[in-house]
Amino acid sequence: MAVEAVGNWYWLVNEIEEAGMVPHLVHPRKAKLMLGMINKTDKRDARGLNRLQRTGTPPTVWIPPAEVRDQRDLPRTRMVLTRQGTRLKNRVHATFAKYAIPLPDVSDLFGRQGRAVLARSLTALPSHT
Numbered sequence: 001m002a003v004e005a006v007g008n009w010y011w012l013v014n015e016i017e018e019a020g021m022v023p024h025l026v027h028p029r030k031a032k033l034m035l036g037m038i039n040k041t042d043k044r045d046a047r048g049l050n051r052l053q054r055t056g057t058p059p060t061v062w063i064p065p066a067e068v069r070d071q072r073d074l075p076r077t078r079m080v081l082t083r084q085g086t087r088l089k090n091r092v093h094a095t096f097a098k099y100a101i102p103l104p105d106v107s108d109l110f111g112r113q114g115r116a117v118l119a120r121s122l123t124a125l126p127s128h129t
Helices: 009-018 028-035 042-055 066-098 112-124
Strands: 002-004 024-026
Touching: 002 009, 002 042, 009 066, 024 028, 024 042, 028 042
Parallel strands: 002 024
Antiparallel strands: none
């Protein structure tokens, strides 16, 4: 079975494998070029994938085993969570800078001492923040 490599292909590949079939993960951009499709819709994509599969020419990519897919998700999730944490910390710094509220020097504003400083400094911010 051919599956287009979009953001939610993991579960579909798992289901195909559990059904005893062989999944083929198709590279969407290369398939679009091979089919010469300018306007992509789900209906046209399905027809195009069927045509490529019948001719045996779908541009497939390697599908790692389920265990490897799960292991690869761990660092990706960590990177996303780290980025979100950094954005939130930057937002806190920006809010205090926006209202020109000085924060005492501490090595880590979000460490034990820094959080105590933040708690005391919150009263200086306007209530809507």
